[in-house]
Amino acid sequence: xxxxxxxxxxxxxxxxxxxxxxxxxxxxxxxxxxxxxxxxxxxxxxxxxxxxxxxxxxxxxxxxxxxxxxxxxxxxxxxxxxxxxxxxxxxxxxxxxxxxxxxxxxxxxxxxxxxxxxxxxxxxxxxxxxxxxxxxxxxxx
Numbered sequence: 475x476x477x478x479x480x481x482x483x484x485x486x487x488x489x490x491x492x493x494x495x496x497x498x499x500x501x502x503x504x505x506x507x508x509x510x511x512x513x514x515x516x517x518x519x520x521x522x523x524x525x526x527x528x529x530x531x532x533x534x535x536x537x538x539x540x541x542x543x544x545x546x547x548x549x550x551x552x553x554x555x556x557x558x559x560x561x562x563x564x565x566x567x568x569x570x571x572x573x574x575x576x577x578x579x580x581x582x583x584x585x586x587x588x589x590x591x592x593x594x595x596x597x598x599x600x601x602x603x604x605x606x607x608x609x610x611x612x613x614x615x
Contacts, residue, residue: 475512482507491557491588501526530562533569543575553578555598555612559591578602 486504487578489495495503505525506518546552552575554564560581566584567573580598 475508478508480509482511489555491502491582491591492587494572497559497583499560526559530565531569533566535570535572540575547575551577551597553580553602554614555580555589557582559583573610589593 483504486495486500486507490497490500502519504518505516505521505530509516526596538539542594543552553563554576556568558581560583563579563581564573564579567576578601579597580601582588582594585594585597587597589595599610602610
């Protein structure tokens, strides 16, 4: 089931990032598509609503991640750049203990462009007070 979720979710996110799908359309399709492939009769949109609520509650940092952010935050300006929904990402950062170390937040939904679109990163750089592109390191998942 995990591989099916990754397949369908990845394809839908790709369409979302390309502007071929809205967020609500993704919500309606994600679990409905999975359930259909598995032969399960269920309300995919209702399940997706519950899934997203539970996802906000999940926040298991990798061992040493919080300590690393704490150390780095004393030396560098740290930020988050995400295609994930702002409310969800902030909640997860709070629950993981990482939020206090993050200074800048960039979310596709508020910027109006998706990573990896150049417009997304241009907006990030405009908001950073003193960073040259050559001085920025982006670490992704």
